[in-house]
Amino acid sequence: MIPAQFDYARANTLDEALNLLAQNEDAKILAGGHSLIPAMKLRLMQPPLLIDIGRIKDLSYIDEADGQIRIGAMTTHYQIESSDLLKRMCPLLPECASHIGDMQVRNKGTIGGSLAHSDPAADWPAAALALNAELVAVSKDGERTIKADDFFVDLLTTALNPGEILREIRINKNGSSQAYVKMPHPASGFAIVGVAANLIMNGSNECTSARIGITGVAAKAYRATGVENAMAGSQLNEAAIATAAKHVSDNTDINGDLFASADYRRHLAAVYTRRAIQTAASRV
Amino acid sequence: MKQAISINVNGVDYPGEVEPRMLLVHYLRDVLGLTGTHVGCETSICGACTILIDGQAVKSCTMFAVQADGSNVTTIEGLAANGNLHPVQEGFWECHGLQCGYCTPGMIMTSTQIIDRNPDPSREEIRHGLEGNLCRCTGYQHIVEAVEYAAKKASA
Ligand SMILES: Cc1cc2nc3c(=O)[nH]c(=O)nc-3n(C[C@H](O)[C@H](O)[C@H](O)COP(=O)(O)OP(=O)(O)OC[C@H]3O[C@@H](n4cnc5c(N)ncnc54)[C@H](O)[C@@H]3O)c2cc1C
Numbered sequence: 424m425i426p427a428q429f430d431y432a433r434a435n436t437l438d439e440a441l442n443l444l445a446q447n448e449d450a451k452i453l454a455g456g457h458s459l460i461p462a463m464k465l466r467l468m469q470p471p472l473l474i475d476i477g478r479i480k481d482l483s484y485i486d487e488a489d490g491q492i493r494i495g496a497m498t499t500h501y502q503i504e505s506s507d508l509l510k511r512m513c514p515l516l517p518e519c520a521s522h523i524g525d526m527q528v529r530n531k532g533t534i535g536g537s538l539a540h541s542d543p544a545a546d547w548p549a550a551a552l553a554l555n556a557e558l559v560a561v562s563k564d565g566e567r568t569i570k571a572d573d574f575f576v577d578l579l580t581t582a583l584n585p586g587e588i589l590r591e592i593r594i595n596k597n598g599s600s601q602a603y604v605k606m607p608h609p610a611s612g613f614a615i616v617g618v619a620a621n622l623i624m625n626g627s628n629e630c631t632s633a634r635i636g637i638t639g640v641a642a643k644a645y646r647a648t649g650v651e652n653a654m655a656g657s658q659l660n661e662a663a664i665a666t667a668a669k670h671v672s673d674n675t676d677i678n679g680d681l682f683a684s685a686d687y688r689r690h691l692a693a694v695y696t697r698r699a700i701q702t703a704a705s706r707v
Numbered sequence: 708m709k710q711a712i713s714i715n716v717n718g719v720d721y722p723g724e725v726e727p728r729m730l731l732v733h734y735l736r737d738v739l740g741l742t743g744t745h746v747g748c749e750t751s752i753c754g755a756c757t758i759l760i761d762g763q764a765v766k767s768c769t770m771f772a773v774q775a776d777g778s779n780v781t782t783i784e785g786l787a788a789n790g791n792l793h794p795v796q797e798g799f800w801e802c803h804g805l806q807c808g809y810c811t812p813g814m815i816m817t818s819t820q821i822i823d824r825n826p827d828p829s830r831e832e833i834r835h836g837l838e839g840n841l842c843r844c845t846g847y848q849h850i851v852e853a854v855e856y857a858a859k860k861a862s863a
Pocket residue numbers: 451452453454455456457458459460461496497522523524525528531532533534535536537539540542544545546547583587588589590611612613614750751752769
């Protein structure tokens with residue numbers, strides 16, 4: 424399990440990392456390394472140069488500014504899981520973090536690395552979609568903001584361009600009711616199905632609008648718009664939620680593998696979507 | 708190309724030169740001769756290679772030695788102070804928390820982090836904390852009891 428040879432450069436600032444990346448187009452950014460290093464050990468990836476951004480201090484923070492929550496890309500899963508600010512203002516994030524891998528993985532893995540990797544069974548992409556997150560990418564040419572809706576392009580493929588680094592994740596505060604539920608693969612811990620539900624409710628137990636992010640089910644995380652449409656303006660009772668949840672796999676190509684066939688996953692997706700919405704609705 | 712690094716392991720500075728692809732666990736075992744840290748799966752699953760790096764429990768098979776340059780590492784060899792077992796080590800001894808012992812260094816390092824973050828963990832919290840450590844022998848019950856013992860002892 425020894426990776427192919429590579430060169431290693433530690434960037435001390437974001438500018439240094441961007442310069443190195445601009446000069447070496449096949450280089451890879453090394454964040455927590457908990458997706459990249461396993462892939463390099465299997466020689467599925469053989470980058471000639473790793474640019475380590477792990478020591479750039481100002482990429483690791485959880486702040487509040489202009490009505491938004493702002494999270495640095497190098498913030499670890501554990502920092503999010505244990506953040507009191509997030510438990511108060513955006514409980515979906517710590518809840519989602521607590522489901523990732525195990526304690527050691529959460530100590531090292533980062534939210535930015537997970538989003539940039541876009542593993543089809545990763546947890547953060549579902550949360551980012553449900554929360555309507557904005558992802559801030561920087562390159563030598565400047566900065567741009569990408570909506571989570573536009574960020575996940577395909578299997579392990581995002582809207583980040585060569586030379587771009589994901590710098591920050593932004594989430595608008597809106598007092599919504601949230602939940603993340605997941606069926607983990609018993610060996611790997613990754614999601615067979617993961618559902619992030621984010622509901623805006625009015626005083627009379629009615630759902631004004633819903634955003635539902637799904638992971639583990641298809642080649643990339645996606646929004647279950649069929650469920651969202653069925654929930655909008657609907658009463659939050661058991662029957663209405665169960666009916667809406669059935670739309671989770673509308674127009675979606677479902678993964679099947681040795682552990683869970685496509686039919687079984689479709690079934691699970693509806694069950695977990697129902698549970699996610701019910702749990703969120705119970706947390707007004 | 709080899710790179711110069713310096714890692715403080717169990718309070719001692721070790722300067723050295725490594726290929727960037729050398730995993731931290733191999734550096735600890737094969738270069739520094741600290742074989743208390745075990746290699747089980749090499750695939751980030753079993754937790755036998757768990758160490759503390761700047762106070763965080765990490766699987767040292769999923770980190771390059773170059774990443775640890777300038778860091779403080781604690782391995783199982785560094786836990787006992789002045790000939791006295793660490794409370795977690797004592798817990799594993801008293802509660803029969805091991806059989807073959809292969810998983811034990813990783814279990815103990817992870818357990819120190821659990822009680823460090825939560826001085827009075829419930830059984831469920833201990834099990835959640837140990838999710839990244841596999842044991843093929845004990846059935847885990849005695850390990851959970853060892854961590855409970857250690858938590859009581861550490862806060863006594
Ligand atoms: C045993 C184990 C269990 C796991 N279980 C789960 C799980 O249950 N759920 C889950 O979601 N994940 C799981 N993971 C994956 C883990 O969450 C990773 O930490 C995460 O997917 C990648 O984050 P990282 O910081 O480790 O990124 P790295 O591995 O360092 O990088 C991943 C990729 O993203 C790129 N990249 C990283 N940061 C940036 C950036 N800021 N800008 C641009 N590109 C960047 C890298 O170049 C690389 O291609 C598991 C991993 C392990 C080893």
